[in-house]
Amino acid sequence: EAQVTQNPRYLITVTGKKLTVTCSQNMNHEYMSWYRQDPGLGLRQIYYSMNVEVTDKGDVPEGYKVSRKEKRNFPLILESPSPNQTSLYFCASSLSGTSGIEQYFGPGTRLTVT
Amino acid sequence: SQQGEEDPQALSIQEGENATMNCSYKTSINNLQWYRQNSGRGLVHLILIRSNEREKHSGRLRVTLDTSKKSSSLLITASRAADTASYFCATDASNTGKLIFGQGTTLQVKP
Numbered sequence: 001e002a003q004v005t006q007n008p009r010y011l012i013t014v015t016g017k018k019l020t021v022t023c024s025q026n027m028n029h030e031y032m033s034w035y036r037q038d039p040g041l042g043l044r045q046i047y048y049s050m051n052v053e054v055t056d057k058g059d060v061p062e063g064y065k066v067s068r069k070e071k072r073n074f075p076l077i078l079e080s081p082s083p084n085q086t087s088l089y090f091c092a093s094s095l096s097g098t099s100g101i102e103q104y105f106g107p108g109t110r111l112t113v114t
Numbered sequence: 115s116q117q118g119e120e121d122p123q124a125l126s127i128q129e130g131e132n133a134t135m136n137c138s139y140k141t142s143i144n145n146l147q148w149y150r151q152n153s154g155r156g157l158v159h160l161i162l163i164r165s166n167e168r169e170k171h172s173g174r175l176r177v178t179l180d181t182s183k184k185s186s187s188l189l190i191t192a193s194r195a196a197d198t199a200s201y202f203c204a205t206d207a208s209n210t211g212k213l214i215f216g217q218g219t220t221l222q223v224k225p
Binding site: 044045048092108 | 144145147149154155156158159164202204208209211214216
């Protein structure tokens with residue numbers, strides 16, 4: 001089944017403790033992206049990747065890192081999480097980064113930083 | 115930056131009625147997409163309309179795009195309880211696949 005998977009689905013952590021949220025897709029998609037969703041703000045893009053070893057900042061990249069060493073994986077790293085990073089995070093992928101292509105979303109990771 | 119603004123923020127209708135959601139945006143776009151999100155779940159793509167198209171249909175969905183007014187609408191006809199979800203418009207104004215999402219319309223369809 002074609003899908004985007006994320007792990008973990010739920011995470012409660014403390015300020016400053018490094019964490020990684022994994023994202024994997026099995027559709028051989030070139031483009032991958034991370035979003036965060038907050039009440040009243042909709043979805044905002046954190047980072048995106050046009051292909052392996054090609055990443056770029058989205059609208060809210062502060063406090064996050066990403067890497068794209070393999071086509072299928074695009075982990076999101078929070079080196080020193082803070083409470084304002086408490087949010088619902090979504091990974092998405094699409095066939096390519098060109099315009100006019102639908103994106104496929106993972107199920108989401110609900111992160112709470114205390 | 116926020117591109118899409120959706121209206122209404124919340125909509126409650128009876129099963130069988132039609133639901134209309136509107137999206138306005140600020141800059142020129144290549145295309146506009148609509149997504150559905152069931153509570154706490156990932157977004158699912160519904161329909162894409164390109165900037166040179168004015169109307170598009172997919173099953174019970176009808177999307178219109180008015181680039182002169184920078185607005186789009188999503189009509190769901192003969193709604194069902196299973197249509198209860200949040201609906202987001204997303205504009206694509208770049209050549210990098212970047213989508214900018216609106217805040218969404220929460221639709222409740224009562225059986």
